[in-house]
Amino acid sequence: MEEAVTEATATVEHAVAEVAQGAQGGHGADTGLTAIAFVIVVAVTAGLGLMRLRQPPLVGFILAGVLLGPSALGVISTSNENVTMLAEMGVLMLLFFIGMELSLKAFVASLKPAVQIAGGQLIAAMAISFGLMAISEATLAEAIILGFIIALSSTVVAMKMLEDIGELRQEPGRIAVAVLIAQDLAVVPMLIVATSLGGEEAVSWVDVGLKIAVAVAVLGGLLWFLGRRPKLKPSFAPAVENNVEILALGSLAFCFAAASFSGLVGLSPAYGAFIAGLVVGASTLRSPVIHVVEPIQALLLVVFFLSIGLLIDLNYIVENWVLVLVASLFVILAKTVLNILLIRLAGLPHKTAVEAGLSMAQIGEFSFVLAAAAFASGAIGGDVYRLALAVTAVSLLVSPAWMVVIRHLEGEARFGYAEFRAALTELYGDRIETVEDLGVWLKVRGRALRRAMTRRRVARRNGKAEAVDETGEPAPRE
Template sequence: MLFHSELGQLAVVALAALLCGLVFARFKQPAIVGYILAGVILGPSALGLVENRDWVAMLAELGVLLLLFVIAMKMSLRSFRSIWKVALMAAAMQIAVATVITLALSRLFAWPLELAVLLGFVVSLSSTAVAIKMLEEIGELRSETGRLVVGILIGQDLAVVPMLLLLNGLAAEEGLDWTTIPGLLAAIGLLAALIWYLSRREKIRLPFSALAKRHREIVPLAALGCCLALAAISDFIGLTAAFGASIAGLAIGSTQSRRQMIRATEPIQGVLAMVFFLSIGLLIDLAYIWENFATVVVLLLLVLLVKSALNLFILRILGEPWPRAFLAGILLSQVGEFSFVLAGAGVAVSAVGIEGHRLIVAIIALSLVVSPLWLMTARRMRQLTAGGIWRLDDLLFAIYEQEARLILRGAKRGARDSSAVFQQFRNHIAELSHRMSEIRARRQVQSAAINDDENMTPLKGEVLPPERREFKRRA
């Protein structure tokens, strides 16, 4: 049959991802959620059209590596050098605080030590792929917030190896294997030295750059070769492949061929990243989620809320301004893809059973699914509460005003004869839109008044307030 062949399954995957991505883009939602939904539809929970998931997992891993490679190439090392201390400290504090919280909960629920440590590690990690994609969606990837988030994600990636070692050591009779610690410290030193060295010198010229200009087909192959080679070396010496891909990106990003490499690699990376998000959907077990709906939803909300608050608290302690800390905290609120690896390791060392593993996988996958929606909701809620809307029903309608209008428009096309409820809903939307317009107009008037006041010449003997004195000094 067509769908049982490798080519047929690949065609189904591509078409399903395309259709779901277009639908979500039409509703002004991130396409990555559509890709995950395509995976759910094609997976065993629904149609079951993708039987062999090994090739999907392999392509998904390549997608994550190339995503890290491209992001590292785009990164400004001079600006990254200014935030790497804060980023690494934030990553360490996230892991430490999350583990302390789960250890405290273990005393309450009588969890074994291995399970408490595992849950702390799983929850503390964030998704590199999802966070970076959301940064791209909102145009913040190259901002201070973007650099901070990427730095924290790199710090978390570095922590995966010691996490696995600690989990294995807790379950092993011989205890921890301390021989790998020097390698980890050497990797951190290599990263710091590379950033310091490359940020202090001019662009490096690659030996094959002249040849690549004449033969453009060599450029993507060279980029893939560099990325995969360093990823394989990093994995071989006991670190993560993601760390090696990041190092490769930082190195290539400091060469004269940087722009050429980025242009050649981005289309490939985009396709493979789509496969990664689709693979998340394949992991979602709808039957299990339905059977344990209340537990899954409560735990999911707890994870999102606690992680967001924890990230915000840590970044504020480290001196980050409120807007940057808020956005970075929300962007890092989901559970990361490396948590799947930790959950599998937990099963291997008997820290968690099969049912517990299914619950952890469900929470991880759903947190990745709802992360873009969580970001959109949190940002809109912050803007609206600042604008004076506090009633819950008005707040919810205002948050999803655009989506409600699209649904309303589609419903009007399908059913011209609106019911009383439909009419009431439309009137409520119109009234709320009018209120939002008034708020925006009031803000513009206030802003204009402030600007006029700042431009006024002070009277003789007038004592200026601090903000106007600062304005005059700048002028």
């Protein structure tokens, strides 16, 4: 029996080694095809498994990346340039797709509160990082970089979560998209500061301000231009609108060309992809392009989520699990509370604040880029860099499940909270404002809570009684 187990284990290890060799540059078409097939099977299996657990499939894709990464089976290396390139293309395609689907009027209406919310997020993140600096040995440069990292949220994960709950095209989705675009605009100056803090040269705030001004001016001018005219009608539209191949290639070319140009002039490539999406979305080709591009975007996004899993260093997390767990939970909880508070202060309703706030509770994918740039320039040390990567990856992994749990609790609490308020008013409506003593206040709330629970039990019993028919037999369940 032991010999059989040993032989089976050796067979599995040999198969994994062959797959890993193919994924990391092994020879032979068969080996490479086997590696691709193995990765796809693992990703699909993990996604289906999480769907059975009523969790978003993107969590399964991230876990598949962890399993296939260097911390586990080692099938895919974090230095695999093909995976990195495809993951970056997935981010660009997502922003291109978002730009196409946006309603210009709704987006413009959301810009003002979005800028206010994004500014509040940055200020709050800086306050947190400087507070950590005060109680630790972190340097000023590390505090600034950590503030930048915490302030950003994941466009990919947030949009996917909102799409899964059907809120992407509703008010929560519109405000979240606007806030995330405002964050993306801030990535460029953040990168400049991150690379400059570790160098000998001082930060050129003139260059930073100029790039921000250019980005805002281009976006504002484009929105003004597109909003004052009907749909754009390209002269070649009739010839290509029914040609799937040309539409797909042309859309990809336009998206990546705009992203490349944006990067060359010192702006974020994601910003260029979003601008390209706005232009296509304002044209008569919008519907056919969306139909053609959506499957490509979905496939590239799977690669992006796999790449996030590759970055999770299980060895570091196991060795520092308390620190990583506490930091991750603190970041997710703090960002959730701050997001909801800022959105409410912007005058938006409670439901919108909860849905949009939960969707942005994680740390964003651009934080990986910021951390890498800061580490390369010497602005942050190796320990801070590894901790930032671990917390970012864990927050991306946990945030979909966090959203599901909090939305469930929010829905369950609505009836109970309404009953609690009714009982509180019934018992102490005439003198609740005069209660100052903490002990009395706790007694008041305790009695009100017991009354609310009694009312709820009575309501449930009445509901069961109504289910019994005139013969005294329980009514059949549908």
